[in-house]
Amino acid sequence: MASNVETIRHSASHVLAEAVLKLYPGTKFGIGPAIEDGFYYDFQLPAPIQPEDLPAIEKEMRRIIASGAEFVRKEVSKEEARKLFADQPFKLELIEALEEGSISLYEQDGFVDLCRGPHVATTREIRPDAFKLRAVAGAYWRGDEKRPMLTRIYAYAFGSKADLEAHLKMLEEAEKRDCRKLGKELDLFSTHEEAGPGLVYWHPKGGRFRVALENWWRDEHYKNGYEVLFTPHIGKSWLWETSGHLSFYKEGMYSPMEIDEDDYYIKPMNCPFHIMVYKSTGHSYRDLPLRWAELGTVYRYERSGTLHGLMRVRGFTQDDAHIICTPEQIEDEIAEVLRFSLYMHRTLGFKEIKAYLATKPKGDGSVGDPAHWATALESLKKAVEKEGLAYEIDEGGGAFYGPKIDLKVKDAIGREWQLTTIQFDFNLPERFQMEYVDSDGQKKRPYMVHRALLGSIERFFGVYLEHTAGAFPVWLCPEQVAVIPVGEAFMDYAKKVAAELKSVGVRTKAMLSDERMNAKIRDAQNQKIPYMLVVGQKEMDEGAVSIRYRDGRQENGVSLADFKAKILEKIAAKSLEA
RNA sequence: GCCGUCUUAGCUCAGUUGGCAGAGCGCGUGACUUGUAAUCUCGAGGUCCCCGGUUCGAUUCCGGGAGACGGCUCCA
Numbered sequence: 001m002a003s004n005v006e007t008i009r010h011s012a013s014h015v016l017a018e019a020v021l022k023l024y025p026g027t028k029f030g031i032g033p034a035i036e037d038g039f040y041y042d043f044q045l046p047a048p049i050q051p052e053d054l055p056a057i058e059k060e061m062r063r064i065i066a067s068g069a070e071f072v073r074k075e076v077s078k079e080e081a082r083k084l085f086a087d088q089p090f091k092l093e094l095i096e097a098l099e100e101g102s103i104s105l106y107e108q109d110g111f112v113d114l115c116r117g118p119h120v121a122t123t124r125e126i127r128p129d130a131f132k133l134r135a136v137a138g139a140y141w142r143g144d145e146k147r148p149m150l151t152r153i154y155a156y157a158f159g160s161k162a163d164l165e166a167h168l169k170m171l172e173e174a175e176k177r178d179c180r181k182l183g184k185e186l187d188l189f190s191t192h193e194e195a196g197p198g199l200v201y202w203h204p205k206g207g208r209f210r211v212a213l214e215n216w217w218r219d220e221h222y223k224n225g226y227e228v229l230f231t232p233h234i235g236k237s238w239l240w241e242t243s244g245h246l247s248f249y250k251e252g253m254y255s256p257m258e259i260d261e262d263d264y265y266i267k268p269m270n271c272p273f274h275i276m277v278y279k280s281t282g283h284s285y286r287d288l289p290l291r292w293a294e295l296g297t298v299y300r301y302e303r304s305g306t307l308h309g310l311m312r313v314r315g316f317t318q319d320d321a322h323i324i325c326t327p328e329q330i331e332d333e334i335a336e337v338l339r340f341s342l343y344m345h346r347t348l349g350f351k352e353i354k355a356y357l358a359t360k361p362k363g364d365g366s367v368g369d370p371a372h373w374a375t376a377l378e379s380l381k382k383a384v385e386k387e388g389l390a391y392e393i394d395e396g397g398g399a400f401y402g403p404k405i406d407l408k409v410k411d412a413i414g415r416e417w418q419l420t421t422i423q424f425d426f427n428l429p430e431r432f433q434m435e436y437v438d439s440d441g442q443k444k445r446p447y448m449v450h451r452a453l454l455g456s457i458e459r460f461f462g463v464y465l466e467h468t469a470g471a472f473p474v475w476l477c478p479e480q481v482a483v484i485p486v487g488e489a490f491m492d493y494a495k496k497v498a499a500e501l502k503s504v505g506v507r508t509k510a511m512l513s514d515e516r517m518n519a520k521i522r523d524a525q526n527q528k529i530p531y532m533l534v535v536g537q538k539e540m541d542e543g544a545v546s547i548r549y550r551d552g553r554q555e556n557g558v559s560l561a562d563f564k565a566k567i568l569e570k571i572a573a574k575s576l577e578a
Numbered sequence: 579g580c581c582g583u584c585u586u587a588g589c590u591c592a593g594u595u596g597g598c599a600g601a602g603c604g605c606g607u608g609a610c611u612u613g614u615a616a617u618c619u620c621g622a623g624g625u626c627c628c629c630g631g632u633u634c635g636a637u638u639c640c641g642g643g644a645g646a647c648g649g650c651u652c653c654a
Contacts, residue, residue: 005637031653051583094654103654114654137649138581145650147579152649162593184589193627193645305650458581486613514611522615536613 006293009157011071011120012061012131013041016153019112020045029113029206030090030141030150030232038131038156040376042139044090045151057153059214062128069109078105085114090141090150091105093458130164131157149277151241173413179462180309182470184528188478189310189461195319198307198314200458205478208507210457212476214295216574217344219318225339226291226321226460231273233297237263243272246432248400252300270296271425271450274322276434283436288446289333296320305569310462317457323449326436327372330447334422338383338405341420341453345409348464348474349576356418357381358397366400368426376424377403401427411467421461422451426468470527471550474578475571481508482524483545485515486536491542497533497560506567525550530578549578 013032015153020043021027030042042445076084078100085091091114095103106115108123108340120126120195132155139152157536158164175181183189188206191199204212204411218228239255242248245253249268256263267273283290297317305314345353357380380403386390391405399403402424425448426433435443454460464472474480481501486495491512498510512519517534524532533545539558545563546556558566 029654031634034654035652089653105654116654135648136582139650140580141653142653145580148652151581154649196632197645304645305581307646476594482633484614488609488611508584514609516610516612516617518612518614520614525615532614534614546614552615577585578650 001560005157005159006034007118007120008126008159009039011123012126012155012157013039013113014071014106014108014113014119015061015064015123016057016133016155017043017113018064019057020153021111021387022060023057024049028088028090031214031380032095032113034157036400038134038154040139040154042090042141042150044306049136051136054136054153056256058133061131061133064109065126065128065448067109068122068124069392070122070418072107073119074105074115076105077101077415080105081105081114084112090267113203121531127160128159129161130159130165131155132168133363138175170413174415174466175514177413177469178309179311179465182465183292183310185409186470188465191313196314197303197304198312200310200313200315201316205305206461208478209472209476213457213460214441215296216454216475217415220340220344221291221293221321222338224291226293229274229292229294230298231270231277231294232267233265235264235272239272239276240265242431243428245269252299254299267296267301268298268300269324270298270318270320271428272432275428275434277511278324278431278434282447285438285444288436289323291321291323291333291492293319293321308355310458310465311496313458318452319457319460321451321456323451324434324446325443325449326376326438327447330375330449331382333449335383335386336387337422337449337451338387339409341407341451342387342389344453345407345419349467350409351398351409353389354408354410354416355384355391356394356406356408357391357402358394358399358406360396360398360403361400362396367396367430368402371449372426373403373424376426380405380422381571401425409463410461410525412469415466417463417555419452419455419463420453421455424449463507469528471530473574473576474530474567475574477530479509479527480506480567480571481531481533482520482527482529483510483533483535484517484520484524485507485510485512486534488514490535490537490540496534497535497545500560501564504564504568505563506571521548531563533563551578 010033013034015030017029020041021307024045026046028044030044032039032041063279064105077093080100081095083104085095094114094127103114105112106117107121129331134156138149138151140515141147141150155342156164156167182288186205187203188209189203189531191197192201221228225482237246245268253268254266256265274294277292288462295317297315299315301317302312305452307314323333323337323458343350359377374444384405404421404423407420408418412414429445429448434446434448437448438444483494483498485491494510498508501508511524521532528550530550532548534548535545539545542559544557544559548554
């Protein structure tokens with residue numbers, strides 16, 4: 001009977017542990033679970049190891065696998081377990097946390113490990129050609145930075161060689177699409193260590209993309225009943241004391257700057273500012289719901305080791321909005337946000353979208369009336385069900401101030417990215433004493449929901465770059481058309497074609513250098529420009545262009561008027577295909 | 579922040595057992611004027627990440643620092 005891949009991975013981690021013990025006697029063992037694409041095992045080694053040591057360990061693992069040793073389960077008492085693992089401090093700690101009577105060991109090839117199981121029957125079920133040691137990394141014991149740092153060995157492992165190869169291929173593809181690499185190749189953005197890491201500089205071409213995206217974003221928000229706000233980048237400490245950020249979020253905020261003897265903080269979030277706008281006037285239930293959006297740039301301290309390309313940065317622009325409404329309106333509002341979010345994602349070409357619902361944290365670490373939590377959760381559930389979305393519930397995973405839904409989209413190579421987050425907030429309305437006058441003349445507290453659809457513009461740009469491999473849909477392309485004359489004699493005609501397209505708003509460049517035509521095509525192709533218009537004698541005579549698409553397709557002798565109509569239609573429709 | 583690896587031209591990367599620093603691409607120049615993925619010529623371009631130390635001499639060895647990259651949740 002074939003075991004499931006998780007069991008195989010976990011069994012392989014025991015084999016890794018055995019191999020490491022053989023090669024490095026005296027090793028202390030941490031834990032060795034199966035993970036998404038393989039497994040790892042944490043060790044405290046007698047001496048540091050390098051990536052170059054991995055092949056020797058792999059070889060030893062293959063030897064153990066070939067031996068066909070059986071995995072044998074044995075139950076022991078706590079006392080026996082303590083004796084057996086007397087020289088294994090980490091295992092002893094694990095044993096102490098276990099219930100008497102539930103302690104089991106697994107032994108293979110003379111190597112015994114504390115383990116709940118299950119395991120494969122024999123090491124032969126682990127395919128020697130379906131795993132690969134991947135990397136050595138430091139990892140804190142139990143993920144706690146106050147505890148010892150262990151050496152973690154990561155491996156990829158699958159049920160078959162074909163699965164492993166498919167995974168390696170996906171990783172190779174991911175490397176090609178890496179937003180940092182594409183950002184350089186396509187001249188879209190940069191970061192500068194000397195000017196501050198984790199801060200993104202948008203180049204002209206990145207700017208073209210961003211403006212196209214933001215214009216669309218704003219139009220859609222106005223269409224969908226939002227208003228757009230602009231708020232300051234800094235706020236006095238009063239604001240952050242009132243919001244509670246200085247007590248709960250201080251480590252994510254930068255040090256204050258002193259202005260006229262007051263401390264000002266650069267904003268890590270936009271919400272307190274939107275609340276100030278709300279409080280600038282009184283509100284009736286008749287005004288609600290208010291939907292206020294802002295492309296608000298925030299700055300948050302991220303530990304230096306966690307910065308990553310466009311995906312994790314220190315300054316970013318949230319496509320933020322706050323919805324302020326009455327309890328009666330909340331269900332419709334949530335359904336509406338979700339529908340809007342799905343519409344945006346689908347327009348951008350994401351087909352598979354999954355929801356993750358996070359509920360009230362356990363214990364007393366949360367604020368707000370439990371009845372409100374229940375109403376909120378109910379409205380979130382109804383909304384996902386209405387949209388027929390697949391969803392998972394993360395019990396107790398909500399923030400202390402309210403439950404939330406996150407949406408994850410699947411990209412072109414199967415990876416999931418969280419973009420949208422929709423979060424209730426029972427904390428800020430209270431802290432800022434937000435009110436509206438209800439139909440009964442009573443002052444009441446409104447509901448407030450934070451939401452970001454794309455998450456942040458920077459991170460979304462990174463995700464989208466990787467999803468499309470830089471070949472954006474035409475409407476978002478920094479450069480939509482390259483006009484390439486076949487020779488010097490046709491430069492003027494190329495200029496004329498480009499000018500005509502530019503005049504109707506198509507982002508066009510005429511490639512007029514004295515390079516060969518082939519070199520220009522190659523260049524435009526590498527820049528992922530969707531339309532290359534090749535023009536020579538024939539085209540000039542006929543007022544036509546020859547279209548070369550970035551996928552290599554060709555269409556010759558198209559009249560310029562027809563091409564113009566075609567591309568304008570593709571842009572207007574936000575077509576995903578050129 | 580912590581563990582590991584890395585840092586050489588605008589980019590991608592060679593190289594120096596410690597003795598004046600290299601290629602390709604890109605950029606500039608001159609020539610050539612081309613029909614669907616790289617025309618040829620010449621040239622400019624470097625604090626070999628930064629600060630100390632060892633040495634007659636350090637890009638290279640040693641120490642410290644910065645940054646980038648892979649990790650630090652997935653529970654025996």
